[in-house]
Amino acid sequence: MKQTILLALLALISGATSAQKSNLIFFAENGEKFTVIMNGLRYNEVPATNVKLTDLTAPATYKVKVLFEDASLGEVTKTIPLDPFKEYTFNIRPKKETAVGGAFKKAGNQVARDLGGRDSSDIKKKEEDKEKYVMRFISETPLMVPMQQTTVVAPPPQPVYTPVPPAGTVTQTTRTTTTTTAVPATTTTTVVAPAAGMNVSVNDPDLGVNFNMNVGIPVGGVVTTGGTVQQTTTVTTTGTPMPVQQQPAHFVMPGYNGPIGCPWPMDQGTFNNALNTINNQAFEENKLQVAQQVFTSNCMTSAQVTQILGLFSFEDSKLDFAKFAYGRTFDLGNYFMVNNAFTFSSSVDELNAFIASQPRR
Numbered sequence: 061m062k063q064t065i066l067l068a069l070l071a072l073i074s075g076a077t078s079a080q081k082s083n084l085i086f087f088a089e090n091g092e093k094f095t096v097i098m099n100g101l102r103y104n105e106v107p108a109t110n111v112k113l114t115d116l117t118a119p120a121t122y123k124v125k126v127l128f129e130d131a132s133l134g135e136v137t138k139t140i141p142l143d144p145f146k147e148y149t150f151n152i153r154p155k156k157e158t159a160v161g162g163a164f165k166k167a168g169n170q171v172a173r174d175l176g177g178r179d180s181s182d183i184k185k186k187e188e189d190k191e192k193y194v195m196r197f198i199s200e201t202p203l204m205v206p207m208q209q210t211t212v213v214a215p216p217p218q219p220v221y222t223p224v225p226p227a228g229t230v231t232q233t234t235r236t237t238t239t240t241t242a243v244p245a246t247t248t249t250t251v252v253a254p255a256a257g258m259n260v261s262v263n264d265p266d267l268g269v270n271f272n273m274n275v276g277i278p279v280g281g282v283v284t285t286g287g288t289v290q291q292t293t294t295v296t297t298t299g300t301p302m303p304v305q306q307q308p309a310h311f312v313m314p315g316y317n318g319p320i321g322c323p324w325p326m327d328q329g330t331f332n333n334a335l336n337t338i339n340n341q342a343f344e345e346n347k348l349q350v351a352q353q354v355f356t357s358n359c360m361t362s363a364q365v366t367q368i369l370g371l372f373s374f375e376d377s378k379l380d381f382a383k384f385a386y387g388r389t390f391d392l393g394n395y396f397m398v399n400n401a402f403t404f405s406s407s408v409d410e411l412n413a414f415i416a417s418q419p420r421r
Contacts, residue, residue: 080144082118083203085373085403086111086126086195089153093129098122112373118144126152126195138195145205147370149198149403155191201400204367311390313361318393319420322359325390331364339371348377355388362394369401379407383414 086096093107099122104111107129116122119142126136136152310323326334334354341347351368360368365385369378382398389395395415399408 080118081115081203082142082144083147083370084113084116084122084140084142085147085149086152087149089151092133092152092193094152095127095129097125097127110373116142118142118146124195126193128193134192136191136193136195145203147201147203149201151196151198152193153196155194199403201403203370204363313391316391316393318391321387321389321392323390325359325361325364331360334358335367335371338368344372344374344377347371348381351381352384355385358388360385360389362389362391362397365389365395366398366401369398375403375407378402379410382411386415386418 086094087110088094091109093109094111095105095107096103096111096113098113103113121139121141124138124140128135138150140148140150142148310320311325337354338347338351341350351371365382368385369381372378372381378401382401386392386395399411402408402411
C-alpha cells in the first residue's frame with residue numbers, strides 16, 4: 061500500500077514538472093540568417109534572422125550552437141540555463157573590441173616587439189577564427205502561469221417574498237359570470253340598465269300577471285322579447301405587480317472599478333479554443349490575421365491580450381495586435397500589463413503614444 065502511494069506521488073510530481081515550460085528568442089543584430097541547434101537537435105531547418113523556440117522544458121540547461129547560412133561567418137556557442145515560465149531573448153552580433161581591451165593589446169604587442177618576439181596580431185588562435193560573433197543576453201520576461209481549474213459553487217436561491225400592496229395601488233382582475241334566465245315566449249321583458257340599477261316590467265294576460273319591479277344590478281342587462289335574459293358581473297381585486305429583476309449591463313470583475321472597453325469578455329473555455337486556433341497557424345502573418353478575425357466581434361481581458369501576444373515571434377506583430385486589441389479589451393485600466401510582452405522599450409513607447417491618442421473612456 062505504501063509503495064502504491066509513493067508511486068502515485070512520484071507520478072504527480074513528474075506531471076507537475078513536465079508542465080513547466082519556457083521560451084527562447086534569438087535574433088541577428090545585422091540580419092544574418094542562421095540555424096539553431098540545441099543539445100544536438102536542429103530547431104529550424106530553414107535559416108532565419110529571428111528564431112523563437114517555445115514550450116522548452118524547464119528548469120534545464122541547454123547547449124546552444126548557432127550556424128550561419130554564410131559559412132564564412134563561423135558559428136556561435138553558448139550554455140543557457142532556463143527557469144520555468146520565463147521567456148529569454150538573446151542578440152547575435154559581431155565581436156566588438158572595447159577601448160580598454162585595445163589598449164591592453166597594443167601594450168602587449170609593444171612588449172613583445174621589445175623582447176624580440178612576435179606580437180599578438182601575428183598569432184591567430186583557432187577559437188578566435190571560429191567565433192567571429194557573440195551571443196548576448198538581452199531580456200527576461202515572465203510568462204503566464206497556467207491557471208488551475210476551480211469549481212464554482214452557485215449560491216443558494218434567495219427566498220421570494222410577496223410584498224403587501226400599498227394603499228391606493230389597484231391591479232384590476234376581471235372575472236366574468238354569465239347568468240341565463242328562461243322567459244316564456246308570451247312574456248314581454250324590458251330591461252333598463254342604468255349605472256345604479258334597472259327597472260323590470262312584466263305583463264302576462266294569460267296568467268293575469270302585471271307588476272313593476274326596480275332591481276339594483278350591475279351594468280350589462282339585455283333587452284329581449286321572450287327567450288332568455290343574460291347578465292354579466294365584473295369583479296375587481298386589488299394588488300401590486302412584482303418587480304422585474306434587471307440583468308447587469310456588463311461583466312463585473314472582482315476588485316476592478318476602472319474604465320471598460322467592451323462589456324462581456326470571453327469565458328476561459330472559449331478563449332482557450334481561440335488560443336489554440338491562432339497557435340496552430342504555421343506562419344506569423346496568418347497568426348495575426350486569424351487573431352484579428354477572432355476578436356473583431358469578441359471581447360478580451362488585459363491578461364488574455366498578453367497571452368495572445370506570447371504567440372507571436374516578431375515585435376511588429378505584437379505591436380500591431382496590441383493596438384488592434386485596445387478598443388476590444390474589458391479592463392482598460394489594467395492594459396499596462398501588456399507591456400511585459402515586448403522586447404524593446406521603443407515598442408512600449410509607441411503603444412503608449414497610440415493609447416494616448418484614443419478618446420478617454
